[in-house]
Amino acid sequence: MFQYVGPVANLIAALSKLPGVGPKTAQRLAFYLLHASEAEAKALTDAILEAKAKVHQCSVCCNLTDIDPCQVCSDPLRDKSIICVVEEPKDVLALEKTREYKGQYHVLHGAISPMEGIGPDDLKVKELLKRLSGQEIREVVIATNPNVEGEATALYLARLLKPMGIKVTRIAHGLPVGGELEYADEMTLARAFEGRRELE
């Protein structure tokens, strides 16, 4: 039976490692790339390599950026006194699409998950505490995902920040419980933001 070995097999294997890409999709992407022009394939590899080389975490909010501080942190028009805490960079994009929020962000790069051995020290919590001690912050909005890990993270942060006299709020469960922030529609996300309540 004929099977690809060498460059085609390597390409399919490399593509299979991408999230949500199974063997069939990897094969289809591989043949697409082999049929594509040299220029298009090079545009893709250049984009990957350039992003890997230039993109890093913002020294303030830990979001991914190619400038430092990032676009949001260095924008003088945004409210410096409110920080919205999210799990991942994609959550910042999701919230920005609602056009409801004009404050700062803080990206944790994950959520507390004892099952996966992820504790607060694996998240950008120290960086958040540093921001809170250095600046006058009137509110921290916790916008972690409305699932087990996100709720655990929200509770942890609330217990950590409340004794510091900081107002800590949680976005409302307008989101379907058990879901992920990334997939909520913009109206639901906007309503969730509006209906945020102080953590007791």
Added chain:
Amino acid sequence: MFQYVGPVANLIAALSKLPGVGPKTAQRLAFYLLHASEAEAKALTDAILEAKAKVHQCSVCCNLTDIDPCQVCSDPLRDKSIICVVEEPKDVLALEKTREYKGQYHVLHGAISPMEGIGPDDLKVKELLKRLSGQEIREVVIATNPNVEGEATALYLARLLKPMGIKVTRIAHGLPVGGELEYADEMTLARAFEGRRELE
């Protein structure tokens, strides 16, 4: 509203061009690659560039290969007197999985589609005729997709080859009509191969 510009936006745009990858999937793949190790990202870009540099069409059967003639064409154990004509390289892989067929292949790189302006001259038909004139071929099995374009291509080839005294067969419609060869299960494909009939 904050949106990525620069390297992250470029990466998302480049990934969006892949087939079946919408803006949301492109964003997820981009953040995955940004979080991945340098080594993993480089493995992917190297695999793409190496495949683009080394993989070309076999001078005999037009399948994609990094050696010439390809693995199938240069295999002395395979029957040289039967050629199975398919639309795309992925169809060769699908047929090989049935383990029923031990002959040669010919990859057309498409199908006749007046709607898309693709005629016989855009396919590897000349290359097929050259093979048929140079070699003793007892049968040509046409395994183009069982949809409009594939059937049109099969009919065209049958009318072209029959006057040359070559036995031309078509794989049976064990496949769901209107579907695509790539997604058929292996048993159905094997039955379709067995039940092939001569084109009248």
